[in-house]
Amino acid sequence: MSNENLSFTDAVKRRRTFAIISHPDAGKTTLTEKFLLYGGAIRSAGSVKSRRSNKHAVSDWMEIEKQRGISVTSSVLQFNYDDFCINILDTPGHQDFSEDTYRTLMAADSAVMVIDSSKGVEDQTKKLFKVCKMRGIPIFTFINKMDRQGRDPFELIEDIEKVLGIRSYPMSWPIGEGKNFKGVYNRIQKQIELFSDGNHGQSIAKNIKGDITDEKFKELLGADLHSQLLNDIELLDMAGDDFNIEDILSGELTPVFFGSALTNFGVEPFLKSFLAITTPPKPRDSNLGLVDPTSTNFSGFIFKIQANMNPAHRDRIAFLRICSGKFEKGMTVNHVQKNKKVKLAQPQQFLAQDRVIVEDAYPGDIIGIHDPGIFNIGDTLCEDNSGLQYKDIPQFAPEHFAKVSTPNSLKRKQFLKGVEQLAEEGTIQVYRRPNIGTNELIIGVVGILQFDVLEYRIKHEYGVEISINQLPHRYIRWVDMEKFDPNTFSITMDTMIVESEDNKPVLLFQNEWSIRTVEERNKNAVLRETSF
Numbered sequence: 001m002s003n004e005n006l007s008f009t010d011a012v013k014r015r016r017t018f019a020i021i022s023h024p025d026a027g028k029t030t031l032t033e034k035f036l037l038y039g040g041a042i043r044s045a046g047s048v049k050s051r052r053s054n055k056h057a058v059s060d061w062m063e064i065e066k067q068r069g070i071s072v073t074s075s076v077l078q079f080n081y082d083d084f085c086i087n088i089l090d091t092p093g094h095q096d097f098s099e100d101t102y103r104t105l106m107a108a109d110s111a112v113m114v115i116d117s118s119k120g121v122e123d124q125t126k127k128l129f130k131v132c133k134m135r136g137i138p139i140f141t142f143i144n145k146m147d148r149q150g151r152d153p154f155e156l157i158e159d160i161e162k163v164l165g166i167r168s169y170p171m172s173w174p175i176g177e178g179k180n181f182k183g184v185y186n187r188i189q190k191q192i193e194l195f196s197d198g199n200h201g202q203s204i205a206k207n208i209k210g211d212i213t214d215e216k217f218k219e220l221l222g223a224d225l226h227s228q229l230l231n232d233i234e235l236l237d238m239a240g241d242d243f244n245i246e247d248i249l250s251g252e253l254t255p256v257f258f259g260s261a262l263t264n265f266g267v268e269p270f271l272k273s274f275l276a277i278t279t280p281p282k283p284r285d286s287n288l289g290l291v292d293p294t295s296t297n298f299s300g301f302i303f304k305i306q307a308n309m310n311p312a313h314r315d316r317i318a319f320l321r322i323c324s325g326k327f328e329k330g331m332t333v334n335h336v337q338k339n340k341k342v343k344l345a346q347p348q349q350f351l352a353q354d355r356v357i358v359e360d361a362y363p364g365d366i367i368g369i370h371d372p373g374i375f376n377i378g379d380t381l382c383e384d385n386s387g388l389q390y391k392d393i394p395q396f397a398p399e400h401f402a403k404v405s406t407p408n409s410l411k412r413k414q415f416l417k418g419v420e421q422l423a424e425e426g427t428i429q430v431y432r433r434p435n436i437g438t439n440e441l442i443i444g445v446v447g448i449l450q451f452d453v454l455e456y457r458i459k460h461e462y463g464v465e466i467s468i469n470q471l472p473h474r475y476i477r478w479v480d481m482e483k484f485d486p487n488t489f490s491i492t493m494d495t496m497i498v499e500s501e502d503n504k505p506v507l508l509f510q511n512e513w514s515i516r517t518v519e520e521r522n523k524n525a526v527l528r529e530t531s532f
């Protein structure tokens, strides 16, 4: 369905904007591809695979950027399924795991968490989950790779609850596993859905659906599997949490689904339930209160800035999440933070695997706008003159730190300019050591690859060689207290006190023990994991 014949409100209502989160290799790319397959955006699965090439260990950043040609366009995808218009936000993993990955979650209305059935909850999933939880968005769990021998489904559910601290409600339950994975039981509809064919996952799987009491399923599954299923369901009904839509929508309860993205088994039932439960874009908080997406005043915020892949051009693409009103190509809007008018001339949208110029777009959609260097992460664009500003996007915790300087003091100005640009794009975070008269900066990054990006870009775009000396610190905490005095604040030997660009005290730790000790010793301070 196109937007042409729909009213503005109906066009908003059909939008669903979500991020897919997972640890690398859990099957995020495969699942995304299968969504596109079921949405009819691609004819046969296998075409998005080239994205995976950026998984290989390539230390040369430029190589990664070249390969990223495809992943840039795929970092936001739009496609239609049934009556829905779906925007998927990819959260890059592997070496390009960066602060962008976290910030992308600020633009999503819900999240799909993909878990490998043989591994359970993994490290990167935990980090991304935390940000989703902080935002209170609904989180849907897809336990993938059921076609392989994995962990016991009850154990996996327990793992999610224990490790992530979220209650869960299995919406579907697997029937068989490994080579014997036949389908899923839908607990809401009380129906069995068995799958077959799918041409090794390249095309849509065939299915047979029916009531669990139907005798034919006993025959199809065999008496053992059938009675095991009945036992499992009884156990779930007795021991598990109740289905509660409010708890799901507030992110307190995660609906859990089982399936195999590779063979397509369970993909469509998941997509259907997910779309039925999630809501269209909701009102968003701003300095003027909640902004209704159906208000006619066009507004949105920038959550990601992508540098141009051509180093000769410093222009960039800013990714804007539309929050209200209709966007029309060529419209002039207010850049609220800079108090300037901006014409949005060549807006791009990302449809399946192509990048196209958009004529119009709606709340929930993401558009890429040309940035000649005027936008910062968190900036609001808005049509009217109300001064509307969406809440700032916090800085998320880097995990790698280094002392960075240039040996060439004559080039210090260019060095600082380059660092500033990369900080604005959100590639790096910059800190200074108070009272230490060196020219050194402390740079923090979420993914280690960002140091390569820093070195490469400062050299190629600003002509400055830099030296990077990594520090042993792994954790950051922003200090929240009435009056911070470095002379009386008690830290451990291996803790470093630094200052953020807005002169706020920040601590760098080497281990979690030190964090706990410093918290113990300074009861009047709150140590935060994000900048606010």
Ligand code: G4P
Binding pocket: 022, 023, 024, 025, 026, 027, 028, 029, 030, 031, 049, 052, 093, 144, 145, 146, 147, 148, 259, 260, 261, 262, 263
């Ligand atoms: P990611 O984006 O989360 O990193 O994961 P991706 O989809 O790239 O999948 C990682 C690997 O897991 C791939 O195998 C993929 O084929 C496989 N995979 C994904 N979903 C399933 C599933 O449901 N069942 C099984 N058995 N495997 C699955 P690979 O060997 O790394 O790549 P390829 O050779 O298959 O392309």
